[in-house]
Amino acid sequence: MSATAADSAVTASTDPAGGADFASLSPRTGAELARYAVHDGDHVRATVRAAGEAAAWWDGLGFAGRRTRLAAWRKVLARQLDRVARVVADETGKPFDDARLEVVLTIDHLDWASGNAAKVLGRKSVSPGLLMANQAASVAYRPLGVVGVIGPWNYPIFTPMGSIAYALAAGNTVVFKPSELTPGVAHELARTLAEAVPEVGRYPLLSVVTGFGATGAELCRAPGVGKIAFTGSAATGRRVMAACAENLVPVLMECGGKDPLIVDADADLDAAADAAVWGGMSNAGQTCVGVERVYVVETVAGRFLEKVRAAASKLQVGSASNEGDLGPMTMPSQTAIVRRHVTEALSAGGRAIVGGADSVHDDGTISPVVIADVPEDSVAVTEETFGPLVVVNRVPDVDEAVRRANATGYGLGATVFSAKRGDEIAARLRCGMVSINGVISFAGIPSLPFGGVGESGFGRIHGADGLREFTRAQSVARQRFALPVAVTSFRRTAKTMQALVGVVRARHGR
Template identity: 40%
Template sequence: MAESAQPATGRAEAGRSKNTVAGRSKVLTSYDPRTGEVVGEYASMGAGELTRTVRSAHSAEHWWAALGFDARKRWLLDWKRAIARGTRDLVELISSETGKPRLDAAIEVTLAVEHLDWVARHAGRTLGRTNRLSASLRRDSTGTIGHLPLGVVGVLGPWHNPVLTPMNSIAGAMASGNAVVFKPSELTPGVGAWLADTWNHLAPNQPVLQVVTGDSATAAALCRSHVDKLAYAGSNAGAREVAALAAQSSTPLVVEQGGRGAMVVQVDAKLDAAAAAAVYGAMANAGQQPAGVRCVYVADSVYEPFLELVADQAKRLRPGADRRASYGPMILESQIEVVRRQVRDAVTRGARLVVGGLDSIREPYIEPIVLTDVPEVSSAVTGEPVGPVLVVNRVATMDEAAERVNAAENPRTVAVFTRDVRSVPEFAAHLRSELITVNSAPVYGVHGPGRIRNPQVLREFARAQTITEKHPSDQITSGTFEKHPRRLRVARALFRMRHRV
């Protein structure tokens, strides 16, 4: 479920729990994956602490829900401003716990703040009570529909975007009137604690947002804690584990699964822009983004120039720990080995190395790797995309490109590059993908149920409630055993007119 911390050779174990003194609680230590230095130590909370946290969240939820949309909006905008004022500290903490370059961390914080601002300002109009009129010809009833909070929402966050991805759920749940118990990744506990602290400084006596730190046992305890809904973002394997635990208590679950997608480059595409997007989509955050680009399918007539542009851009990138580095380290040793196996499998099956190779893997860093002529059965295409590896394959037609995209087990996103934007809907109709982007590669937070600036992120954490009022002119449903013959005759006549009987 939670990412087990398997650090690269020579580094301290990241995110491991350890007993400091016999009989005392475990301590979760966070390490900088670039240097192995300790970033901070946090409690590794058990089931008892989880129960007390959820209980206090239920108490705070009653106060928070009673405030209404306008008051919650003011609180959330104050919290947004507190996060924005602390951007420099938060960026430094993200960079320390994930190894991201500061620029990437700053982009993440900026998008998270913008999302918080959006949900705060749109919750009332999205979830507030609105009038609804019966669609029937008789207009026999009128009604309104509104949305009420669920109660307490548990959020399980990933490490790769430790602010932006969980903020999708945290902000949506809070704006909808719920209290939140947030369990950050065991690799980024400091980021989660920082977010909770900024809220607590605003409302020290109202724990509407609380953080629980720990390893996979803590995450499992949250899943079993009988919260009103769980939100999980992470791998497919983790989603299956969370779903199994949530099912034990019949807890509703919303899952935001990642997965780098495909890119299709048509003959009329702007090749330099497409190449830049492909390289960034595959290699941002060392290829550890929850979205982005894994495989590019290029029209045969532009394949050679496109591949040259990709190779040129990829060769300019340099991983490292300094400010000039393009991206940081691989945070999990197990993922380094996955990259090694996939590259080896592709080459064994006849793929051609364009940039880099097995010697590009210098733990904890992996230099850019670009492969072409990769068989679709290779694990470099079918396996989990976890590193700065890009596959570029040529296709004879766009129909072939669609077939290759659809052959993937779960083709979540497809980026289409073309100058003829009007032709995209027709091409997209042949794809099984959830999200199609045009002339851009999805990288940050625009996939899954937690899409940025999407009203669905608010509705996920509220329950709809309809209030209807019977209209006096109702000719059929009198609501009693007394049926008036005249009303029945009128109803029969209206039925015949409406349905041409």
């Protein structure tokens, strides 16, 4: 999952400290957690070369060999779940149980990817058709070699593993560039894989390169990279694509969103309000598929808003000594964006239902904010906020809710609450994923593809589409027997061609 602010993983061109290493800091206390190297171009290129050499061995193991080793990794992650989650919580500032949930979902996706790769990607026979009936036709999906993954800080294990697990299961090796805010999580992934797969000492399956924007740019340009999977904003995504274009490296873009929640007149209002609050406030609102806009049908808007107010008012922001329900902003500078959105929404006529401008604190924490009746041209409606702010606007009917939901360049996820028309409403939404009578449910289902349209990017992680995303299709036609009359040969005669045209006209021209 992504963020506009997640771009720091790739936008800074140099180490701002000007040194050979940098510190990972606790968002809660500001204390230094560990130090990591700033890797330069030479190091990145050497890492990609080593990953490329390992890719031949990894591919050669076949689906069964890879599944066995990825299953061993899954077991190590499950046994060490709390240790890994603690690193996630320390580096992001999120509550420990939120970090544990992130690791739980990661393990489930790893299991699905490794268990289904053979079925999805293995060679399959296809019909050769009438004209090529003498051929046996088949298609298989072959690995790309080395996949570069540039990950975000808000879900520093779940989001990148949506690429890493599926790329590995497909037969690729991976070079992972994490955000400079969460390098320790990346090293935990590499450490646990090395513990599970002894051959990693000789064949680096998952390599980590750390640093700032320059390191990410070097990974995009490194010879031997077969694909880049990027998470961040559309603006940074364009720069990543430009760097990748130098070597014609394909890209997968997951670029954030401004996800709507639609509440129909017959919706379960208790469930819808709970979904709006959790979807908008969990992880301190730092979720690309989190709820940022709510469109509620006028006839139930008053009751819905009261339920949202009651639920959001109970949430507690954590501190250095108390986790609370919401942690601090992982990136302190994000508070300025949230403050601007809140202030402009209120100055434009929005009504504060919960919190307000004073909810944005100088210590990097933000208390929940709910604002109703915000003009549609306000930045709180048009731009990704990436903080615990939810805008709730009344609409006369579902048609207007759908129109407003689609009136954006984003198209990542959406949520619909409706007793009778959930599927109908979902089909009308311009986005990649929809949850009906639940929130962000699609992200937890490994078989469902995850990705967006428009400014939210392109390509898919998760599911069968996510496996194929890290492969190339290879088609094979094998002649079973020679045709009595050669068609694809200079021995072909005019009579032969006339007969062929006659068959086609008889079959397709009537």
